Amino acid sequence: MINNHHLKRISTVAGTLSAALLLTVTQANAAGEVERATATDFSNEVEWVKCATKQEDxxxxxxxxxSPPGDWFSVYDGKPDGSSAVxxxxxxxxxxxxxxxxxAGTDRYKNKDFTESVTIRFRVCTGHWDTKTITAGTCSGWxxxxx
Structure with missing residues (x-):
């Protein structure tokens, strides 16, 4: 017969294994498509339809x-803080x-290829290119x- 001590131990081990598995899956899936924008300038040829901004002072x-025609993104970094705009x-x-x-002071661009006439959601955040991470709590609204 299994006593309460053994059940608690089994429950703790099972919970720890489940949490470890969930964390591993979350980290693997969280990356998505991670890319670096380039200096290619299409700003005179592209109509920027929607923008997300972070403001200070x-x-x-x-x-x-x-920009929907061609699925272009523009990413502007206006703050010399050692972080990247994302x-x-x-x-x-x-x-x-x-x-x-x-x-800081740069505007960079990235062309994507999305299915036509579907909803895209995006926001601007700060992050770090070297670790490919977004800093929690730094994003604008969607x-x-x-x-």
Missing amino acids: GGIVYRACF VDWEVGSRFGSIFNADG VSNLT
Whole structure:
């Protein structure tokens, strides 16, 4: 017969194993499509339809914009803080992040290929290109548009 001590021990071991498995799966799935934006400038040819911004002291510090024709993103980093501006995006079951790792005062671009006429959600955050991570609590609100 199993006593309470053994049941507690079995429960603790099972809970620890479940948590470890969940953490591993979450970390593996959290990455999505992680890419670096480039200096390719299409700003004169692209109409930026929607933008997500982070502001401090009345000025834009970080900005991410989207253009449906061609599925272009623009990522602006306006703060010399050692962090990267990042677009965090979702389209259906696809998701990912695009880092502007080129420093303050730069606007960088990334072209994607999404299914047409579906909803995209995106926001701008800060993060670190070297670790491919977004800093918790730094993201703007979500902005939505059709692709």
